[in-house]
Amino acid sequence: MSHILSTYGRFPLTLVKGEGTRVWDEAGNSYLDFCSGIAVCALGHSPKVLVDAISQQAATLIHCCNLYHIPQQEELATLIVEKHVKLPGKVFFANSGAESNDGLIKSARRYGHANPQADGSPRYEVLSFKQSFHGRTLAGISATGQDKVKEGFNPLPTGFRHLPFNDLDALTAAIAPETVAIILEPIQGEGGVNVATPEFLRGVAALCKKHDLLLLLDEVQVGFGRCGDPMAWREIAPELEPDGISWAKGMGGGFPIGAFWLSDRPLDRGLQSAPENPATLSSLMGPGSHGTTYGGSPLACAASLAVLKEIADKKLIENVRAQEAHIRETIALWNHPLVTEVRGKGLLIGIGLDTEKMSTPEGKLPSIHLSAELIKSGLLAPPAGPATLRLLPPLNVTTEEVDQALKIVHSTLTSLQTSP
Ligand SMILES: Cc1ncc(COP(=O)(O)O)c(C=O)c1O
Numbered sequence: 132m133s134h135i136l137s138t139y140g141r142f143p144l145t146l147v148k149g150e151g152t153r154v155w156d157e158a159g160n161s162y163l164d165f166c167s168g169i170a171v172c173a174l175g176h177s178p179k180v181l182v183d184a185i186s187q188q189a190a191t192l193i194h195c196c197n198l199y200h201i202p203q204q205e206e207l208a209t210l211i212v213e214k215h216v217k218l219p220g221k222v223f224f225a226n227s228g229a230e231s232n233d234g235l236i237k238s239a240r241r242y243g244h245a246n247p248q249a250d251g252s253p254r255y256e257v258l259s260f261k262q263s264f265h266g267r268t269l270a271g272i273s274a275t276g277q278d279k280v281k282e283g284f285n286p287l288p289t290g291f292r293h294l295p296f297n298d299l300d301a302l303t304a305a306i307a308p309e310t311v312a313i314i315l316e317p318i319q320g321e322g323g324v325n326v327a328t329p330e331f332l333r334g335v336a337a338l339c340k341k342h343d344l345l346l347l348l349d350e351v352q353v354g355f356g357r358c359g360d361p362m363a364w365r366e367i368a369p370e371l372e373p374d375g376i377s378w379a380k381g382m383g384g385g386f387p388i389g390a391f392w393l394s395d396r397p398l399d400r401g402l403q404s405a406p407e408n409p410a411t412l413s414s415l416m417g418p419g420s421h422g423t424t425y426g427g428s429p430l431a432c433a434a435s436l437a438v439l440k441e442i443a444d445k446k447l448i449e450n451v452r453a454q455e456a457h458i459r460e461t462i463a464l465w466n467h468p469l470v471t472e473v474r475g476k477g478l479l480i481g482i483g484l485d486t487e488k489m490s491t492p493e494g495k496l497p498s499i500h501l502s503a504e505l506i507k508s509g510l511l512a513p514p515a516g517p518a519t520l521r522l523l524p525p526l527n528v529t530t531e532e533v534d535q536a537l538k539i540v541h542s543t544l545t546s547l548q549t550s551p
Contacts, residue, residue, distance in 0.1 A: 140499075144506055149176025152525055152532045154511065163536050165524045166511040170320065170352050170479065173381035174441055175525035181384050184437030185430065194428045203432035210439060211392065215361045218372060219395035221413040224388065224427025228351030228379035229266025231389035232314070234421055235347045235375045236270050238393055239312035241415040242345055245398055246311075254311035257347075260296040262322030262516070265314065265349055274314055277322065296325055299334040306338065312345035312374075313338070317364040320352035323516035324474045324481025332368040343400060345374040345412075351389070354378040356442050356526050358477035359452055366476050372396075374412055381526075386434035389426070447526040451477040454533055458522065461537050468551060469544045480522040481515055482540070490549045504547065510539040 144162075148155040152175050154164045164176065174181060188203070195201065208222040225231045236257060243254035257274060259265065265274040269288050272280045276293035290309075294301045296319065313335055319325040327335075339346040353363035355378065360366045364373065374396070379389035393413040425431070442448070455477050462473050462482065471483035486497040498514030505512055505520075515521040520540070524532065 142503055142506055144511075151175040151178075152528055160509070162506065162509050162511050163532060163539070164511045165522045165528075165536050166513045167523045167525050168385060169380070169513060170357055170523045171380045171383070172385045173356065173438055173447075173526050174384050175527060176385075178384065178441070180437045180441045181386070181434060184433050185386060188430050188433035192429045194425070194430065196424060197422065197427065201427060201429055201432065203429045203436065204427045207427075207432045207436050207439075210436065211390065214443075215355070215439075216376065216392055220392045221395065221416075222390050222392050223416065223421060224390050224432065225379075225423055226387050226426050226431075227266070227389045228349075228377065229268045229271040230423070230426070231351065231377035231379055231391045232265045232274065232349055233268050233270045234391040234416075235314065235349075235377050236274065236312075237421060238375055238391075238412075238416055239314075239345050239347065241420065242398075242412065243309075243311035245410075245415055246343060248308045252309075254309050255290045256307060256310045257291050257312045257314055258302065258305060258310060258344075259291060259293055259314045260316075260319070261293050262296060262319055262325060263293070263314075263316055263349075264319070264321035265316075266351075296322075297328050297331045299331055299338075302335065303338060306342050306344070310342065310344060312347050314347040314349060316349045316351075316353065317367055318353050318358060318476055318479060320479060320521075321515060323519045324479060324521060326474060326476060327367055329368045332364065332371060336368070336371050339374070340400070346371075347375040347377075348373045349377050351377055351379045353476075353479060355381045355439065356448050356451060356477070357381050357479050357523075358475075359448060359455070361442075361448070363476065382438065383431065383435050384438035386431055388431040388435050442526060445527065450528070451526050454478060454524070454528055454530070455480065457530060457533055458537065461534075465541055467541065467544055469548055474519075478522070478524055478526060478528070482520045482522070484518045484520065486518050488550050489544075489547050491547075501543065501547065504543050505539060508539045508543055510536050510543075512536070512540070 145157045146154045147157050155161050247253050259274045261276040263276040265271045273287045273291045355361050374394045377391045395411045398410040471485050474481040491497045491500045496517045502514050513521050
């Protein structure tokens with residue numbers, strides 16, 4: 132009998148080893164891994180640069196806590212702000228995506244105290260979107276726009292409302308005096324791989340300016356090259372200037388690390404960093420406002436530095452774009468009756484399924500059934516919602532590996548097809 136809490140319905144597979152895009156089970160069978168630990172293993176499994184960085188740092192200093200200065204944090208924050216975000220701001224290092232989002236939500240609450248409603252009471256409401264996913268902490272599930280994650284956890288933290296994604300009119304109508312922020316995934320991952328339209332993102336940014344709301348981007352799944360540009364929002368609306376961003380997953384390549392960034396913009400949008408009023412958005416999270424024992428340890432930061440350096444040195448973003456084009460072209464050529472569309476950006480690809488034409492056992496979700504069948508043919512690829520298969524290979528995946536994986540997807544789809 133297992134002593135693990137049964138919070139996951141796991142696939143019947145035990146992985147014991149990984150190398151590059153391949154993993155092996157305990158019986159020695161190998162699989163192509165297009166799950167990558169759900170968009171985590173950006174460089175594949177056990178890449179030398181990451182193993183070396185972790186080993187060297189582990190032999191030097193694993194942990195020392197945030198009561199002291201940590202040079203690896205400074206280096207990583209500088210890299211993220213100057214080379215990736217390219218907007219003035221400050222970074223807080225956490226351990227996961229949910230935690231990073233909690234940091235953004237806490238920052239929004241502070242902003243609502245600093246810039247309150249007309250009657251002086253704080254603004255506090257964060258608007259988010261249906262099908263969104265923001266993590267499993269209490270604030271994370273409150274922000275998440277999916278009922279299934281909230282069942283049985285009432286009362287949840289209040290101050291969240293969920294609106295239809297890509298619907299600017301609904302959002303405009305929803306903004307209330309107590310609203311303080313809008314949080315969104317530029318590309319919804321868990322909710323089915325739904326890409327925000329450029330008009331929507333631009334409209335959200337304009338509403339944030341007009342109503343003095345924080346624009347918070349959850350890039351936990353999509354950030355640092357998974358979707359092309361290290362900042363996924365730049366793939367959609369490059370001129371956007373968010374107020375806060377959260378990351379995790381791929382930034383550590385498998386080593387747990389998360390982060391959130393807050394803009395250095397003046398607290399009062401009307402003031403352009405006036406020297407007599409130096410207060411910035413990032414300064415709202417001052418000493419004592421937030422903390423973590425593990426977040427930003429020397430080991431976690433060394434791992435992330437190695438991953439981000441390798442992505443840049445090996446120009447992996449070019450590979451991400453080339454492989455996306457190759458995947459899209461190949462699937463379009465299939466003209467497969469079970470494929471309704473291909474969504475996503477870069478190497479976060481969602482294959483929409485016509486579930487009416489697919490044989491699925493009673494009580495099983497079609498996408499989960501497909502993922503289980505793919506495992507039998509040697510491919511790991513996770514579902515995203517009930518009718519979408521997700522492809523999340525490492526950013527350094529080769530064309531040969533993509534071809535092998537797509538061949539398995541094609542033949543498995545055909546084997547599950549019930550009508551032409
Ligand atoms: C967009 C998004 N935000 C937040 C999270 C939560 O991240 P974590 O599981 O690291 O807490 C996820 C995880 O899938 C995610 O996809």
